[in-house]
Amino acid sequence: MKKHWLAAPLLLSVTGIASAQSSVTLYGIVDAGVTYRSNERTGAAGHDNGQSGHSNIALSSGNLSGSRWGIKGREDLGGGWNALFQLEDGFDITNGKPGQNGGLFGRQAYMGIGSTQYGTLTMGRQYTSLNDFVAPVAPVALVGGFGAHPGDIDDLDQTARVNNSIKYTSATYSGFTFGALYGFGGQPGSLKQRNTWSVGAGYGRGPLHVGVGYERSDNSKSGPKDSSVGKWSGTDDGFFNSSINQGYASAQSQQIIAAGATYDLGPAIVGVNYSNVQYRSGADSLFTGHAAFNIAGVFGQWTLRPALQLFAGYSYTRGGEVTGVDDRAQYHNVTLGAQYSLSKRSSVYLMGGYQHASGGTLDALGNPVAATASVSDKGNGHSSAAQSQAIVSIGVRHRF
Structure with a gap:
């Protein structure tokens, strides 16, 4: 249950401002479990994908939802206008360490002004418009990281955030919403270098929800060892x-x-999604040419009884032609899961995933190597040393 303080003495002591139209909310998610993972690569991620791998059983954090805590607030300015902010920190429940490479509010940190009629303008560290409109109709909206596509390559599991960004999100007009984001690259003399921009739109009315989005990041750099794409510069999310x-x-x-898109049938929700991801090389790139990935998937969630839900999903990822790679990389990914609600705030879950990879790809030094599996892995060091990998997690999630 979220805890609300409305013009409480605590806020008076912290801010020195009291308003009957102001609110501050403390919220969070704690998610922990035990995870089995097969064929886990024993060496660090790098140029050698052929390192030996072994099965591993360990405590894990953020299996169904990333563990986090945050503070958000809103003040009514009158005339339908309001001031707002949100600060959100991720953490690993198994060791207490902060997530997002140690950023204090690495998940989100922004403030802005909004209107019920004209929409909201925010500034800070934020998700892109593609995340805002497509992620809610992707499998990650139902089962978190287990629904992510290989390596979260299309960023629908919100692996990356954009620093130094300004974002506009419209109000809802007859079920339609739209938005855009621009992330400043911070490079003297250039508005393009290392910038990120995105646009998106969504429609939701009755059982049907649809989302579309486009996102582009520039990676102009000073040399081949500088490999931080614009939206990942600063705090590294390990993308x-x-x-x-x-x-x-x-x-x-x-x-x-x-x-x-998703369609609510009552006891079941079914959905489909498609993504196209492209990388282009530059003068200092370690890989040359142009690389593209196409990802398509179907998924569904069934409510057998009010407290019990089942999930199933499948996605297929196919890489395009890459210079020096003979066979295109392919990834088949299957996800199954069950969640049982103990209360409105707490639930237990059992999630499983399997992925098979084939063909070839590039290693971190731009050399051709055999493609290997990477189930529910977003730069956390759990990629496989083999073509196939399975993962099973059982755990508890609590919201507050």
């Missing part, structure tokens, strides 16, 4: 540490086009 995309960390640019 390019997964075996599927580690060979494209030096790309000149990245482009993502994604769309998805």
